[in-house]
Amino acid sequence: xxxxxxxxxxxxxxxxxxxxxxxxxxxxxxxxxxxxxxxxxxxxxxxxxxxxxxxxxxxxxxxxxxxxxxxxxxxxxxxxxxxxxxxxxxxxxxxxxxxxxxxxxxxxxxxxx
Amino acid sequence: xxxxxxxxxxxxxxxxxxxxxxxxxxxxxxxxxxxxxxxxxxxxxxxxxxxxxxxxxxxxxxxxxxxxxxxxxxxxxxxxxxxxxxxxxxxxxxxxxxxxxxxxxxxxxxxxxxxxx
Numbered sequence: 001x002x003x004x005x006x007x008x009x010x011x012x013x014x015x016x017x018x019x020x021x022x023x024x025x026x027x028x029x030x031x032x033x034x035x036x037x038x039x040x041x042x043x044x045x046x047x048x049x050x051x052x053x054x055x056x057x058x059x060x061x062x063x064x065x066x067x068x069x070x071x072x073x074x075x076x077x078x079x080x081x082x083x084x085x086x087x088x089x090x091x092x093x094x095x096x097x098x099x100x101x102x103x104x105x106x107x108x109x110x111x112x113x
Numbered sequence: 114x115x116x117x118x119x120x121x122x123x124x125x126x127x128x129x130x131x132x133x134x135x136x137x138x139x140x141x142x143x144x145x146x147x148x149x150x151x152x153x154x155x156x157x158x159x160x161x162x163x164x165x166x167x168x169x170x171x172x173x174x175x176x177x178x179x180x181x182x183x184x185x186x187x188x189x190x191x192x193x194x195x196x197x198x199x200x201x202x203x204x205x206x207x208x209x210x211x212x213x214x215x216x217x218x219x220x221x222x223x224x225x226x227x228x229x230x
Contacts, residue, residue, distance in 0.1 A: 032217060043203055043221040044156070088156070092217045099144050099209050099217045100169060103156040
């Protein structure tokens with residue numbers, strides 16, 4: 001079983017729609033969770049992190065965490081063509097892991113006009 | 114300079130060459146990381162330095178040799194690489210807290226695109 005699992009996509013949504021990206025993780029003791037956006041040929045850019053169960057909103061982005069189900073998601077409202085990118089989910093086990101993040105393979109999102 | 118910088122941005126080397134990748138962070142962080150990103154594979158953590166001490170070596174071959182002279186600079190020395198080592202090498206930094214929960218938000222540099230011939 002992969003430690004962090006994402007649907008690789010591609011996920012295609014029309015402009016203005018809500019894009020929903022999902023991620024599951026295997027380490028029940030994981031403490032913080034991150035979403036990165038990576039444009040083709042560029043490095044990952046941190047867009048959200050969450051550590052408590054529930055929702056966290058930042059502009060058009062909402063991260064949702066359910067530790068009981070070991071599930072974290074990212075919603076993008078009013079999707080724009082500029083949101084087209086690969087979205088990486090990352091998990092921090094915390095404790096004495098010295099900052100080790102485990103990444104999923106990423107979901108390719110395409111927003112079409 | 115702001116954020117995390119990496120040089121060179123592109124590197125082509127032969128299998129017998131020796132080269133070094135450089136990373137510098139301007140964020141006041143106390144931890145730095147090297148990652149490898151190959152096509153169709155998740156980001157792979159290679160090394161972690163916390164307060165200039167290497168605390169993680171993720172089973173990386175000895176042809177990759179990291180160096181962290183201070184909390185702002187990180188190097189990756191390369192020698193006798195193989196073609197399968199061709200990838201995007203990413204440096205990142207974060208602040209690891211002590212005595213409290215650290216969320217460990219990591220910020221990445223632009224990467225070095227390495228091609229081994």
